[in-house]
Amino acid sequence: MKSVEELHIIFQKELAQVSFSKEPKELYQPIDYILNLGGKRIRPLFTLLFCEMVGGDYAKAINQAIAIEIFHNFTLMHDDIMDSAPIRRGKEAVHLKWNVNTAILSGDAMLIESYKALFKCDAADQQKVIDAFSKMASEVCEGQQFDMNYETMERVSVKEYINMIRLKTAVLLATCMKIGATLGGASKEDCERAYKIGESLGIAFQLQDDLLDLFSDDSKFGKQVGGDVITQKKTILYLKALELCENRNELQSIFTSKEFDDANKIDQIKKIYKELGIPEIVKSEVEAYYSKASKSVDELDFSPDQKIPFREFVCELMNRKF
Amino acid sequence: MKSVEELHIIFQKELAQVSFSKEPKELYQPIDYILNLGGKRIRPLFTLLFCEMVGGDYAKAINQAIAIEIFHNFTLMHDDIMDSAPIRRGKEAVHLKWNVNTAILSGDAMLIESYKALFKCDAADQQKVIDAFSKMASEVCEGQQFDMNYETMERVSVKEYINMIRLKTAVLLATCMKIGATLGGASKEDCERAYKIGESLGIAFQLQDDLLDLFSDDSKFGKQVGGDVITQKKTILYLKALELCENRNELQSIFTSKEFDDANKIDQIKKIYKELGIPEIVKSEVEAYYSKASKSVDELDFSPDQKIPFREFVCELMNRKF
Numbered sequence: 001m002k003s004v005e006e007l008h009i010i011f012q013k014e015l016a017q018v019s020f021s022k023e024p025k026e027l028y029q030p031i032d033y034i035l036n037l038g039g040k041r042i043r044p045l046f047t048l049l050f051c052e053m054v055g056g057d058y059a060k061a062i063n064q065a066i067a068i069e070i071f072h073n074f075t076l077m078h079d080d081i082m083d084s085a086p087i088r089r090g091k092e093a094v095h096l097k098w099n100v101n102t103a104i105l106s107g108d109a110m111l112i113e114s115y116k117a118l119f120k121c122d123a124a125d126q127q128k129v130i131d132a133f134s135k136m137a138s139e140v141c142e143g144q145q146f147d148m149n150y151e152t153m154e155r156v157s158v159k160e161y162i163n164m165i166r167l168k169t170a171v172l173l174a175t176c177m178k179i180g181a182t183l184g185g186a187s188k189e190d191c192e193r194a195y196k197i198g199e200s201l202g203i204a205f206q207l208q209d210d211l212l213d214l215f216s217d218d219s220k221f222g223k224q225v226g227g228d229v230i231t232q233k234k235t236i237l238y239l240k241a242l243e244l245c246e247n248r249n250e251l252q253s254i255f256t257s258k259e260f261d262d263a264n265k266i267d268q269i270k271k272i273y274k275e276l277g278i279p280e281i282v283k284s285e286v287e288a289y290y291s292k293a294s295k296s297v298d299e300l301d302f303s304p305d306q307k308i309p310f311r312e313f314v315c316e317l318m319n320r321k322f
Numbered sequence: 323m324k325s326v327e328e329l330h331i332i333f334q335k336e337l338a339q340v341s342f343s344k345e346p347k348e349l350y351q352p353i354d355y356i357l358n359l360g361g362k363r364i365r366p367l368f369t370l371l372f373c374e375m376v377g378g379d380y381a382k383a384i385n386q387a388i389a390i391e392i393f394h395n396f397t398l399m400h401d402d403i404m405d406s407a408p409i410r411r412g413k414e415a416v417h418l419k420w421n422v423n424t425a426i427l428s429g430d431a432m433l434i435e436s437y438k439a440l441f442k443c444d445a446a447d448q449q450k451v452i453d454a455f456s457k458m459a460s461e462v463c464e465g466q467q468f469d470m471n472y473e474t475m476e477r478v479s480v481k482e483y484i485n486m487i488r489l490k491t492a493v494l495l496a497t498c499m500k501i502g503a504t505l506g507g508a509s510k511e512d513c514e515r516a517y518k519i520g521e522s523l524g525i526a527f528q529l530q531d532d533l534l535d536l537f538s539d540d541s542k543f544g545k546q547v548g549g550d551v552i553t554q555k556k557t558i559l560y561l562k563a564l565e566l567c568e569n570r571n572e573l574q575s576i577f578t579s580k581e582f583d584d585a586n587k588i589d590q591i592k593k594i595y596k597e598l599g600i601p602e603i604v605k606s607e608v609e610a611y612y613s614k615a616s617k618s619v620d621e622l623d624f625s626p627d628q629k630i631p632f633r634e635f636v637c638e639l640m641n642r643k644f
Contacts, residue, residue, distance in 0.1 A: 027467040078430060082423040101404040101470060104426055108400060109463040111433055116456045119449070126448060127441070134438045141431040145349040148423060 001306065002058055004313045007048045011041055014062055015069060020113075030094045030106040031113070034073045037089040042317065043172060044069045047180035049310045050194055053302060056184025060121070064129060064179050067117035071133075072172065074110035075140055077103050082148065111137075121183060128182050128191075136175035143168025150234055158239045162203065170202025190300060197296045204289035205317060210235040211282045214270055226266035232256060236285070237278050244276045290318060323628065324380060326635045329370045333363055336384055337391060342435075352416045352428040353435070356395045359411040364639065365494060366391045369502035371632045372516055375624060378506025382443070386451060386501050389439035393455075394494065396432035397462055399425050404470065433459075443505060450504050450513075458497035465490025472556055480561045484525065492524025512622060519618045526611035527639060532557040533604045536592055548588035554578060558607070559600050566598045612640060 002010070015035065020028035044065030051061040079085070080093040081103050087093060095103035118133055119126060146164040150156045177198035181191045213228045214237060228235050232255060245251050254260075254268055273279065293314070297307060324332070337357065342350035366387030373383040401407070402415040403425050409415060417425035440455055441448060468486040472478045496517045503516035535550045536559060550557050554577060567573050576582075576590055595601065615636070619629060 024464055024467040024471060026471060027464060078426055082426060100422075104400055104404060105463055105467055105470075108430075108433065109460060111430065112456055112459040112463065115437055115452070116460075119452055119456075123445070123449070127445070130437070130441055134434055134441075137434045138431060138438075141427055141434065142346060142349060145346040145427055148427075149346060149348060 001052055001309065002048075004045065004049065004309050004316075007045055007052075007058060007309075008041060010058065011044055011048065011062075011065060011069075015041075015044075015066060018066055018070075018117075026098070026102060027106055027109055030077070030098055030102055031070075031073075031110055033097070034077055034088070034094055035070070037091055039089060041069060043072050043176045045313065046173060046198065046310075047176045047183075049313060050177045050180030051184035053300070053306050053310045054181050054184040054186040054190060054194075055302065055306070056180075056186075061180050061183040063117045063120035064183060065176075067114045067133070068172075068176050068179070070110050070117060071114040071137065074107050074114060075144070077107040077110065079144060082144070125183055129179055132175050132178050132182070132195075136171045139167045139171045143171075156234050156239060158236065158243065161234065161236060161239050165206040166199065166203055169206050170199045173202035173205070174198030193296050193300060197293045200289045200293035200296070201314065204286050204293065207236050207282055207286045207289065208318070210237055211279060211286070213237075214266070214273070215279050226262070226270070229255070229266050229269050230262050236282055237273055240281055241273055241276050241278050244278075244281075245272065286318075323374055323631065324370075326367060326371065326631050326638075329367055329374075329380060329631075330363060332380065333366055333370065333384075333387060333391075337363075337366075337388060340388055340392075340439075348420070348424060349428055349431055352399070352420055352424055353392075353395075353432055355419070356399055356410070356416055357392070359413055361411060363391060365394050365498045367635065368495060368498045368520065368632075369505075371635060372499045372502030373506035375622070375628050375632045376503050376506040376508040376512060376516075377624065377628070378502075378508075383502050383505040385439045385442035386505060387498075389436045389455070390494075390498050390501070392432050392439060393436040393459065396429050396436060397466070399429040399432065401466060404466070447505055451501055454497050454500050454504070454517075458493045461489045461493045465493075478556050478561060480558065480565065483556065483558060483561050487528040488521065488525055491528050492521045495524035495527070496520030515618050515622060519615045522611045522615035522618070523636065526608050526615065529558050529604055529608045529611065530640070532559055533601060533608065535559075536588070536595070537601050548584070548592070551577070551588050551591050552584050558604055559595055562603055563595055563598050563600050566600075566603075567594065 018035070020031045022028050047061050047065040047068055048058040052058050076088060077094050080088055081095045081100055085093055086096055091097075093103075094106065098106075115130075115133075118129060121129055143164055143166070146160070147168055150161070150164065174195045175198070177194040178191050181194035186194065210228065213235065214226050216225060227233075228237075238255065241251060242248055251272060254265070254272070257265070260268065297311065300307070340357070342353045344350050369383050369387040369390055370380040374380050398410060399416050402410055403417045403422055407415055408418055413419075415425075416428065420428075437452075437455075440451060443451055465486055465488070468482070469490055472483070472486065497520070499516040499520035500513050503513045508516065532550065535557065536548050538547060549555075550559075560573075560577060563573060564570055573594060576587070576594070579587070582590065619633065622629070
């Protein structure tokens with residue numbers, strides 16, 4: 001059984017083999033570019049880890065791990081256009097380094113490449129893998145659409161928000177784990193359990209990201225603290241605060257105001273959130289989703305030893321930067 | 323065995339069942355919109371016709387015919403963004419009726435939907451169908467990229483142009499036919515023949531379109547005559563003319579000039595092309611690709627009767643608007 005570090009090295013090697021140095025280079029270079037920007041490779045690692053946890057050999061799921069990483073980067077390439085995001089992993093986003101048309105078309109080519117890689121598995125598993133993947137892929141699009149809708153909607157409930165992040169980010173993690181379990185030979189029940197584990201963890205990770213955006217140690221975070229406040233992103237912090245505050249209008253008007261400079265606005269919003277106990281509330285939400293996932297891992301009928309690498313990786317991700 | 327008209331009615335009915343009236347409506351409405359703009363459904367009809375020609379029941383290929391129509395409309399939705407095309411089949415293009423982000427994301431969702439529909443066939447055929455489809459899908463992206471590259475390239479050879487239209491439009495027709503043949507139970511050789519037939523016909527159709535753009539009866543054409551001249555599109559007419567004319571610079575300078583009004587420019591270019599015999603040259607190119615396809619149809623070991631609906635449909639498409 002392989003450790004997270006070993007699987008990471010293996011995955012990086014395999015991904016490096018996937019070179020798109022073909023013609024026309026204007027189509028394929030951006031794919032190599034975005035895949036080589038790095039990243040923690042969380043999603044494919046979860047596929048490989050789950051495959052091994054249920055007793056399979058990681059090699060059975062390597063093509064699908066690659067498919068998932070290509071798919072994830074396709075969504076980043078297109079999302080960056082839609083969100084007008086200039087930077088991706090510290091480098092220029094594709095739609096700026098090249099142009100919007102290139103980012104559209106190279107993204108399309110990546111989605112096709114992800115299906116090609118996905119299909120490389122035992123014939124007996126193809127239907128299950130493709131069905132799980134396609135369902136997820138549609139839902140990720142739905143999540144992105146809800147996210148864009150919420151930008152201009154006056155009222156978004158916490159429930160709607162959780163469903164949006166479930167679709168936009170958690171179902172991908174859920175599907176990584178389910179596909180890993182499937183290819184590792186897990187029972188149907190364990191594959192469904194894998195999905196639920198990934199879904200809960202995905203929501204936990206995103207809520208934690210929301211929290212870290214404003215309440216983290218600046219130097220470790222690597223991103224600008226309060227970025228979500230500046231861009232007026234309606235994250236769980238804001239939506240919970242709106243639910244709990246006595247004067248909605250006051251919070252809304254500070255949140256949307258253009259009068260304050262960034263630092264001042266972040267300070268004011270942070271103060272309100274602290275008074276309302278938002279960090280603690282969100283922390284306990286994160287904890288609840290994490291516990292749910294953890295209990296489901298307990299229920300998997302494999303030896304505790306087999307669960308160690310998976311648990312370690314989850315812990316590493318949950319503990320970052322608090 | 324069904325006629326083209328019968329298959330058209332059947333296909334329209336089946337496509338009407340594919341409704342995307344789901345949430346979020348901002349994502350799914352544009353899909354219903356573009357699929358309901360009409361069109362001759364040439365590609366899915368060729369899938370069904372080929373399936374029947376080789377002795378299969380059209381019903382075996384209906385989901386793949388739908389997959390192909392969804393895929394084709396996905397490419398239109400994204401191409402219209404890239405080409406800044408305001409109109410699609412007489413109606414506002416999706417990126418204008420909604421916005422660019424919607425057209426990107428709904429297009430992505432369509433590509434995923436096409437894979438979902440594609441996969442609905444006998445397990446024994448899935449690998450062949452998916453492989454053929456994915457190869458084609460990548461090539462269509464490559465063709466679109468070459469097309470965009472050629473817009474700004476000073477020199478494009480006729481050979482490069484033919485390869486571009488092969489990738490951008492002909493391989494889709496080729497794959498429609500190959501998938502129809504595969505699902506109809508044709509031999510491997512006949513499936514490859516189906517591909518070659520579609521590829522040659524696809525090139526013939528596109529070259530014919532290039533010709534019709536400038537040399538057609540205005541009233542029947544339905545599009546502005548000379549549209550390619552106005553947008554300075556380097557079609558086969560222009561590239562052949564550049565090869566043959568004595569004064570390249572003169573032709574280039576008229577073609578790229580902004581001094582003339584549209585009608586004047588079209589007249590001048592048309593006169594040069596006529597003097598060089600371009601219409602006859604391109605007609606004979608069209609004829610050559612058409613003959614190649616026709617001979618391959620002859621070689622298919624099925625009764626002439628079985629080939630009638632397919633041949634009739636090809637004739638109908640070849641004879642339009644001359």
